[in-house]
Amino acid sequence: MKVLFIGGTGLISEAVSKLAVERGIELYLFNRGQRDEFVPEGAKVIQGDIRHPQEAAEVLDSYEFDVVVDWIAFTPEHVQNDIQLFTGKxxxxxxxxxASAYQKPQQNYLITEETPLANPYWQYSRDKIACEQLLLKAYTNSGFPATIVRPSHTYGVTAIPAALTSWAHPWSLVDRIRKGLPVVIHGDGTSLWTLTHNTDFAKGFVGLLGQPGTIGEAVHITSDESLNWxxxxxxxxxxxxxxxxxxHISTDFITAFTPPGTADGLIGDQAVSSVFDNSKIKRLVPEFAATVPFAEGIKRSVEWFEQHPELCTIDTEWGTMVDNLIAKHGVEAKPLSFYV
Incomplete structure (x- = not known):
């Protein structure tokens, strides 16, 4: 198979790129060349910027692919550009x-691909829903061969996945814990959440490449392990x-006393229990099984950061925000073992 990844070196996609090459796929990565350390040996890099459609069209004009995957499409405009660029190619x-596109709060605790799409709390999710609708319309009206994949909270060694945390400086949370400084858990910490290691996601995803039975379909890929916060x-x-x-601080309080936008992903996704039925991906890719429990995955992440001290950067603004939030709440921190 000849496959193009737009992006391909990000948090989720770098694990998929590596496995795709290991499986013998002829893989091309179209990106700006800013994360070359995550390009697997054997992949071919086409340098360019998908955000400049005319430039991208010129660079990719002579190529055709069995599969194209856009890892960095977030708005209907991005998807419309892809439809124009890859129709017939x-x-x-x-x-x-x-998976944040699923109904919030959902009416049934178990999420399937048939769970309605509706998220009034987070623009990111509404944009993803609009992208899906655009693609399904293109498939219905003109046969554009779209497959939709919905990851949930997927992480790898470059991430310390949590809820109220610093996305740009993930080591900040570990640093705070090691210094004995208090951290915030939303609610009482008992809602269920699903974290998926990117190497597990990759096994399901690579199995979807080139499957004609997935055209016009949506599927999520997550771990079967559900933990409370x-x-x-x-x-x-x-x-x-x-x-x-x-x-422990309520989501409403966190939203009220943090800067605008800080808690959008919390109130629009992580604050509600998310447990997934993975029957569809297992039917499409029978060999798929998530085998990295979070206890093992987060251990790998901490060890990876310790091996890359230059990336153990601290977000002081985030730390100050957490301190101010706790001060406003006025409740003394307790050891987590008091609750677990």
Whole structure:
């Protein structure tokens, strides 16, 4: 198979790129060349910027692919550009959507691909829904060969996945835990959440490449392990070698006393329990199984950061925000073992 990844070196996609090459796929990465350290040996890099459609069209004009995957399409405009660019040039186009697009709060605790799409709390999710609708319309009206994949909270060694955390400086959370500074867990920490290691996601995703039966379909790929947030933070603490000191604060309070936009992903996704039925991906890719429990995955992440001290950067603004939030809440931190 000849496959094009737009992006291909990000948090989720770098694991997929590596596995695709290992499986013998002829892989091309179209990106700006800013994360070359995550390009697997054997992949071919086409340098360009998909955000400049005319430039991208010129660079890719002579290519055709069995599959095109856009890892960095976030708005209907991005998807419309892809439809124009790849119509007639690929047998399958895979859009990376998001499980946050599912109904919030959902009416049934178990999420399937038939769960309605509706998220009034987070613009990111509404944009993904609009992208899906555009692609399904293109498939219905003109046969554009779209497949939709919905990851949930997927992480790899370059991430310390949590809820109220610093996206740009993920080591900040571990640093805070090791210093004995309090961290915030939303609610009482007992809602369920699903974290998926990118190497597990890759096994399901690579199995979808070139499958004609997935055209016009949507599928999510997640772990079957569901943990509550107290257990998640306990695992992060164990990997960091220090028990977290925590303050439980309601999502409404966090939203009210943090800068605008800070809690959008929290209130629009992570604050509600998310447990996934993975029957569809297992039917499409029978060999798929998620085998990396979070306790193991987060241990790998902490070890990776320790091996890359130049990336153990601290977000002081985020730390100040957490301190101010806890001060406003006025409740003393307790060891997490008090709750677990």
């Amino acid at each position: 690929t047998k399958q186009y895979i859009f990376i959507s998001s 107290n257990q998640i933070y306990a695992a992060i603490g164990k990997a960091a070698g220090h028990e977290p000191q925590v303050v």
